[in-house]
Amino acid sequence: MTPAPSTPVLPHALRIAGVVFAAVLGGVLVLTVAAAAWIGVRGLAAYGHLSDAQTAAALARDSLTDPATAADTVAVIGEDTAQARELTTDPIWRAAEALPWVGPQLAAVSTMTVAVDDVAGQALTPLIEVAGTFDVDALRPQDGRLDLGPFTTIQDAAAASAEELVDATAAVTTIDRDPLLPPVRDAVGDLSALLTETRDGAGAVARATALLPAMLGADGPRTYLLLFQNNAEWRSLGGITGAVAAIHTDDGALSLSAQGSSSDFPRYDDAVLPLDDEVLGIYGTRPGRYIQNVTQVPDFAISGALAQEMWERETGETVDGVIAVDPVALSYLLEATGPVTLPTGDELTAENAVDLLLNEVYFRYEIPAEQDAFFAAAAAAVFQAVADGDGDPAALLSALTRAGDEHRLLLWSAHEEDQSLLADTTLAGGLPVTDDDTARFGVFLNDGTGSKMDYYVTAETTIGWDTCTVDDAGAAQGEATVSVTLTNTAPDAPLPDYITGGGGFGVPVGTARTVGYLYLPEGWELIDAEIDGDVGFGGGTHDGRRVLTFELDLGSGEQASVFVTARTPEPGARTVEAVSTPRIGETTEVVATCPRA
Structure with a gap:
């Protein structure tokens, strides 16, 4: 679930549009006669508005921590991009777009300017309007409970922003680049890449605000099975399942309701769920017979369903979804929460977590049950630190994002609507x-x-x-x-x-x-x-x-x-x-x- 890039897309888009105008005006527009003069004057004026908008965008980036100032600045940006849009979409400009050679250049410029204006006026504006009511610190759990209000507050704005970015990105990426001059073609490519990245980030935010309230029990209690993958013994999606835990959510409250290890699960005589012939031909029945092997097939939808079934067989409880993490992901969380102390007296830190959990523990404990207990204690301590609100919320979000981008945090939901939102993200762990x-x-x-x-x-x-x-x-x-x-x-x-x-x-x-x-x-x-x-x-x-x-x-x-x-x-x-x-x-x-x- 990739976040929006740390550098806003708007300054880059405006800069690219400005370069396009300069290239077109310098090498193309001056070749026409009366219409060219009209287009040239309007193009120069549009270029001025875009330059002003670019300067204002830089100020907006620097003032995002002050929602009131940012809102005023974004309003100024919207005025400039709207003027540039008007100047490059009038009837004469549109008529010139039908001309050979010069027409495609003008059409590309117009399309990009419209896209930039849509991003400024319709994608940014709804988010800025709710920024004044959204406090990142509100994402810090209090007494084991997360306030779900901020998610519902930003939900509609995030969805609207994502939708506008989808349309703006589609408009730019579908420009025919074949007839374009190199500067224009390169500008289209650069803006397309920037918009694509930002579209994906905005989509991730929209999905998160839609998913998290329900997952955290806004519509009723839920339970998720956590698989702790061990990278010291590889499986396709990370490592064997070592420790497991059940996480209960109810109206934002989080609690660890059960813990166990892979040794609590038997070797099943046959796959606990039917596997299709293609999977059987490559992997056999092992992924469906051992909890340690559920992540052997590189499709977490299969892994999640198998783990859910195994947990139900052993406990009688049907979980709402399955989450997988590895020690590297835990080390990222520890960067945000700070060190945690284990029942053994060990201090688990971002620096020692990976080596301690994946290697040193085997030198210390010879009995597998003791190793599993150590893993379970580590997972519980990190979970409790997060649930208690330890650490900076922004740093925690960054840690989770990094883990998701690296395929170290995976999620499968038994709820079809939730799973459909996850399907195209890195969290889904699909093929x-x-x-x-x-x-x-x-x-x-x-x-x-x-x-x-x-x-x-x-x-x-x-x-x-x-x-x-x-x-x-x-x-x-x-x-x-x-x-x-x-x-x-x-x-x-x-x-x-x-x-x-x-x-x-x-x-x-x-x-x-x-x-x-x-x-x-x-x-x-x-x-x-x-x-x-x-x-x-x-x-x-x-x-x-x-x-x-x-x-x-x-x-x-x-x-x-x-x-x-x-x-x-x-x-x-x-x-x-x-x-x-x-x-x-x-x-x-x-x-x-x-x-x-």
Whole structure:
């Protein structure tokens, strides 16, 4: 659920529009006669208004902490952008848009100016109007209860802002760039990118204000199952499920109603819910038989439904949704709340949480039940700090946003309306989706050792176009290669059996076995696949995506790589991206864009 960018889109959009006017006036408009003079005069006047608006926008950015001042400034911005809009949409200007060569330039300028005015006057204004009644500090829980009023107050304004940004973005992104001069074409691209990012952020805010009241019990009590993923033993969406907890919400009040661990769940004889044939062909029944494996399939809608069913079988309680976090996400929260003290006397901090929870605990406790108790205590302490209102609310929102962007915070709702709002966000944890802008690969890694060796394994993912061409419409066609390089950095010194697996699953002590699932974008064709070592690939198809599976064993200090090349048969997205399993201290996304010739 990506937030709006920290730098407002308006100053950038105005600057881009100003550059467009300068380029058009300097290289195009002066070539016409009477109409050109009229258009030129109006263009210069519009440029002046846009420049004034840009200056005012900078002031608005600096005064956002003072809603009254910001509201006055935004009103001035709206007046200037409205004047620029009027100057570039009159009948003579519109008539000139039908001319060859110069017409598309003018039409593009007009479209962008209208979009900028819509952002200033209709997307920003409703948000500014409610800013005076919204206090970020009101998001701080008091006595374990969060006031839901601020969410409902901003709900309508957030929805209206998001809708306007969708329309403004669509208007700019659908401009035909083929006939445009380079400065105009580049300006369209820049503004399109800015508006797209801001549209997504505004949509996230709108979804949050629509979702959170119901999730927090505004319409009646709810219960959510929290899965604590352990990145020291990889699963596609993060790690095995270790500790679990039930979180109860009621009219904004939050409480921890139950806790447990993976050891409380049996090995089921068969999958607790039916799995479709494609999933069974790639993953077998393991995701549906073990709570530790519910995040093995890289689709959290499947994971959530499986975990819900397992919890109901063991407790008789049907939860309203499932949330997953990992220790890295907890470390982000601890940056906001500050250190917490555990029942053991340990101080859990943002700096030590990951190492303590994913490695040091196994040196301290040999009995798995004691390890699970330590995890549960850590999760409970961080939850209580958040529920008690410790830390700065803005910092907490930033921490949650960062965790969501890195796919370390996942959410599935059993309520269809809520799930539909989540579906297109990073929180949903769905399969990689290819759209007009980006073709997405998936690189999902799983432990095959039955141990916690992945604390010592690094996985470097790269992606790049090998060959590509961009057509006049801006669509790309070619071949791209994704590579994954695994390295076992474990020390030669003896490690506890619980970390190495002790050879209990047929893997030599000290060896890290990784099982990988590499997803191609929808519609892409496999060209080549290579892997180090005397091993090969398996595979299948999952929801329209070709999937390659592989298995690698690495001893201490060893390294191996996988290379997969695929081709898009039809012109499509210029950007390729690889989304991978969230790991310790490594990025979850890498991208490459096909350059224009």
